[in-house]
Amino acid sequence: MAEVKHISIDTSDEEALRIIEEDAAVIVDDVIPETEIDKILEELDPFIKGNLKGTDDFTGFKTSRVGALIARSHGCRDLAMHEKINSLASEFLKPHCDNYQLHFTSLISIGPGENKQILHRDRGLWGGYISRKIETQFAVVWAASDFTYENGATQLVPGSHKWDAKRQPLEDEIAYAEMKKGSVLIYTGSVLHGGGDNTSDDIRSGIFIHYAPGWIRQQENQYLSCPPEIAKELSPELRSLIGYSKGGYVMGFYTDPEKQDGKLESVTPEKIFSNTQDKYSTLASPENLVKESTKKR
Ligand SMILES: O=C(O)CCC(=O)C(=O)O
Numbered sequence: 077m078a079e080v081k082h083i084s085i086d087t088s089d090e091e092a093l094r095i096i097e098e099d100a101a102v103i104v105d106d107v108i109p110e111t112e113i114d115k116i117l118e119e120l121d122p123f124i125k126g127n128l129k130g131t132d133d134f135t136g137f138k139t140s141r142v143g144a145l146i147a148r149s150h151g152c153r154d155l156a157m158h159e160k161i162n163s164l165a166s167e168f169l170k171p172h173c174d175n176y177q178l179h180f181t182s183l184i185s186i187g188p189g190e191n192k193q194i195l196h197r198d199r200g201l202w203g204g205y206i207s208r209k210i211e212t213q214f215a216v217v218w219a220a221s222d223f224t225y226e227n228g229a230t231q232l233v234p235g236s237h238k239w240d241a242k243r244q245p246l247e248d249e250i251a252y253a254e255m256k257k258g259s260v261l262i263y264t265g266s267v268l269h270g271g272g273d274n275t276s277d278d279i280r281s282g283i284f285i286h287y288a289p290g291w292i293r294q295q296e297n298q299y300l301s302c303p304p305e306i307a308k309e310l311s312p313e314l315r316s317l318i319g320y321s322k323g324g325y326v327m328g329f330y331t332d333p334e335k336q337d338g339k340l341e342s343v344t345p346e347k348i349f350s351n352t353q354d355k356y357s358t359l360a361s362p363e364n365l366v367k368e369s370t371k372k373r
């Protein structure tokens with residue numbers, strides 16, 4: 077039976093990334109206390125109560141999804157900025173970008189009686205246009221309940237990020253990401269995975285917070301899910317992480333549609349909130365910008 081390896085929060089980034097490179101998945105045990113998770117579930121309770129179930133085989137008929145977690149939950153803001161997780165996300169995505177960003181947030185709750193989700197690679201969301209040599213997602217799942225084989229722990233096929241696209245796993249090549257509430261599953265955008273089936277009477281809940289290169293379209297639109305009137309409450313670092321900053325010298329700037337004095341013409345989105353610049357606001361050298369555009373991959 078295939079397994080997802082477990083490490084501790086004290087495992088070096090180097091070792092964690094070695095496992096992720098080999099298996100495309102790893103579980104970090106006991107990252108935060110259960111009480112922190114309970115506080116988040118309390119914050120999200122009004123949205124969980126009203127939330128509808130999925131409507132097809134992929135989203136599941138007994139599975140609910142609650143998004144906009146940065147806007148809705150202070151606890152999720154802390155999870156998104158978790159130092160160790162961000163260090164791993166940054167190291168993992170660094171070969172493919174100058175800057176990474178938050179890409180997706182969702183509390184996914186699999187209810188009793190749910191069937192297995194179809195195995196898939198999340199990178200499919202971009203439509204298959206990106207070379208498989210480029211890794212575009214660092215997925216993080218915070219266990220908001222225990223994850224067990226019975227209650228729908230995520231199915232994962234370790235090593236399948238390197239497989240031919242058509243290869244399907246044998247039963248014993250599928251692992252189940254069993255972990256305790258407060259632990260974290262990390263997987264990549266290229267590994268076969270899917271929600272598990274829930275044969276128990278309990279709900280399996282996971283807080284999904286994914287990261288991606290700064291140059292790619294985010295799965296969850298952060299500017300609408302966390303508009304400026306809410307984003308102003310965030311730390312400048314988190315605001316930048318969700319996209320209110322430039323991702324390159326001429327990438328992601330904005331212009332205030334009403335200002336006529338030219339002060340908010342083609343500026344970094346950080347200018348909405350403060351007068352600070354970002355690291356891309358000055359051009360290192362025009363020659364370099366041209367050279368970068370033809371970097372070979
Ligand atoms: O709920 C899970 O364990 C996995 C969900 C998933 O992979 C997805 O919806 O893309």
Ligand SMILES: [Fe+2]
Pocket residue numbers: 196197198269270
């Ligand atoms: Fe997925």
